[in-house]
Amino acid sequence: MAAVKVKRNELPKLLEGAKAAGYDVFAPARAAEGWAFAPYEGGDVDLDGYLLTTASVKGFVLPQLEAFLSYDNDDGRLAAAPEGKRLLVGVRPCDARALALVDKVYLDRGFRDPLYLARRDNTVLVVWACGRPAPTCFCTSVGGGPGDATGADVMAYEAGDDLLLEASSAKGEGFLKAVKFGEASDAELDEAKATYAKVAEAMTPLWDLEAARPKLYENFEAEAWEEVASRCVSCGACTFVCPSCHCFDVVDEGKHGRGRRVRFWDACTQSPFTLHASGHNPRERKAQRYRQRVLHKFYYFHDNWGENLCVGCGRCVVACPVNVDIREAVSLVAGAD
Amino acid sequence: MPVPATLERVVVETTAADLKSFYLKFKDGPRWDYLPGQFAELSLYGYGESPIGIASSPTEGEELTFTVFNTEGKVTRALHRLAPGAAVGLRGPLGNTWPLEELRGKNVTVIGGGFAFTTQRSLIKYVLANRKDFADLTVVYGARSPGALLYKPELAEWEKSPELTLHLTVDKGDETWTGREGFVPTVVEEEKLPPDDAIALICGPPIMIKFTLPVMDKLGWKPEQIYTSLEMRMKCGVGMCGRCNIGPKYVCVDGPVFSFAELSKLPQEY
Incomplete structure (x- = not known):
């Protein structure tokens, strides 16, 4: 039409x-x-x-x-x-x-x-x-x-x-x-x-993701992740304002046998996200959690669906109380040796 | 949406009573079609859900069995207080299965430690019920103490059975224990478990796996011949809630069963 x-x-x-x-x-x-x-x-x-x-x-x-x-x-x-x-x-x-x-x-x-x-x-x-x-x-x-x-x-x-x-x-x-x-x-x-x-x-391109993407994953153990996440306070603001972050938690709320099962936004940048009942936590450190967020956006999701899970709205950059910037994170880690 | 089931009976598995088996029957409708290695979300309204491996085999009839460790979390603590007749919700069956197609016609080697043995029990029962589809069945199973071994009456049966070879071991025996003492990796080494035409399924505490893999490597096992089942914090069980990933793989839908060849391509973050 x-x-x-x-x-x-x-x-x-x-x-x-x-x-x-x-x-x-x-x-x-x-x-x-x-x-x-x-x-x-x-x-x-x-x-x-x-x-x-x-x-x-x-x-x-x-x-x-x-x-x-x-x-x-x-x-x-x-x-x-x-x-x-x-x-x-x-x-x-x-x-x-x-x-x-x-x-x-x-x-x-x-x-x-x-x-x-x-x-x-x-x-x-x-x-x-x-x-x-x-x-x-x-x-x-x-x-x-x-x-x-x-x-x-x-x-x-x-x-x-x-x-x-x-x-x-x-x-x-x-x-x-x-x-x-x-x-x-x-x-x-x-x-x-x-x-x-x-x-x-x-609009100036920030990086060539086709080149940066494999580097991000190759540099999984890079010290650069510690650097980019060093200021992170694990508040989760980036995930809540993000239009594509979609993870949730589930909890039963009720009293005396009656209630409701609710799901609500959750944040991979917070420690309890992956905390096992045993006490083991595969992403215990904030650098591991911030790495998860960046790699999910630019590598894991792309591996599964052929698209980046980041849409470049910049809300996380604006919302972060300590100026962690996902654009810099990608540059820094992809550029690490 | 959890399907309503009724708790038929509870078996206290360990002397510490920290592990119990829950036998559940669907309230309405037939039992699920499922295969060894899969898991389900056990739901208790007011407490929540927990992902638990299915310990029964589909060859065993109408009941579904879950052997649950009381971690003193909301759900497992509440489960451990339940008496027969109680209502439990079930969501599943979830996840992939032990590699049954791979296993067909091959020697099946099961290496288990502690209470990770549950879905291996499902597989053993499945192999025994379809005996001619598989070659030799060898099981190494270890626990900290005799009282910590699961499924004791069944273990006694298997020890006598010509259908499988069972190597039971405990870290430390007690006055009643006449069997073997020693760690699982040592038993695997002493028994020289052969890799020829075989697939191994290994489950247990990380420390056991860590020390068993080098032994298997020395015996000639290849990473693609060895499978394990992983645990991860989960909520949805269907690949949406986002927390159980290892790299691009989600343990709830892409796993929980992975070969070590697959795991070697993923970040060591589990």
Whole structure:
């Protein structure tokens, strides 16, 4: 289908239409700390100064904590799959790409997670191509880009006063078909995409991962890991803000035989993550744990799925209280002798 | 979602009572199809889940057996307090199996130490039930003391059986012990366990494995002939929660059984 052309100031009309069609609509809004996806309550969507939300969109499909089972003594019941369509506008390409990566683990590994699947199916991601990457952005160094459509349902390209919307999934197509706006010509779309390709070109590649990847693994025992993790305080902030970190812990919460089994985000950078019941811990030291995080992103996941598990959003760089920088870590370890 | 099962009976395996075997029967529906080497998550509502190797063999009937060490964690402590009739949830069967296709027609050598012997017991029962599919069955099994040996009535049977050769050993005997004293690696060396046309399955404390492997190397065993089963902290058991990996391999879905040839390609982080 052809791309849709919407005037930038017609965006509220589009979103009101989506609400009328039954979507819960979320858009980036200024929050106490940076930006956050908030329920759209009408009016202009002011994205002036917006680049990334502080927390990624991960929480929309993989809540920070969710009860997947409730129990009453010996009777357990699985949580019902969540219902309700959601439309997220202003998602960045890195976040959408991250969800496409998490999909592999939650849907393609063998076990299809029903709660995750329902949320993924119910959520339409309208992805805003990036015109002005931040100094901490490095998507082009890990396989993504400011106009990358991986994981997006609809791609939105800004072109002057216009917004060009192109479907990039069946879900996105379904949404756009119901939208009554003008069509964008192929030429307009190509021109818009070309401007984002220029944005991508202007981003300096950090490293050549094809060369760095095997070095990271070869240098498994390198002293450099100790150096990169020396400041790490094992707080886990990097994993929580990361859109592609997807590990979780499970705990039973309840009293007197009744309660719920919850899963919640966990962090490989924290020591209890791998602590055995015997007291043995294969990743006892923070350097081992930070190495796990970096190698999972750039080597292990790539070994299993052919993609990097890092999307280059730079949130971990921003969130780290002690300035551990994954970009430097890769350079340093890959460059170690 | 854990499948409801009923605890049929409990056998206290060791004199210290720190290991018990739990015989479970599915409440509704038939028993799982499973194979030796696999594990399951044992679920107790209000406590959580623990990944435990299946000690029974699919050739043994309707019950599933789990021999569980009480680590004094939430789940194992609660399990150890259960009486017959209690409800236990089961999620599985999970993980890969002992290399049954590889083993077919070959000499099967089982080397076990301590309470890691459980899924090896499953394999031994499986081989005995399908005896003609395998050549010689040799079992070396050691424990710290006679009281720490698992499955004592069965061991007594196996000692007399012409179907297998059993070398039992304890680190230190007591007044009732008339058998062998010595560590597993020593027994493997003394018995000169032959690598010819054989596959070995070795499970036990890291120190036992560490000292047995060089002995086997000297006897001519190759890393691809030796398999082990690994333990790791796990939550989901299906490759999602992210904590049981060794390099790119997840112990819950790619393991728990690995050959030493496979392990040699992975980081030594387990």
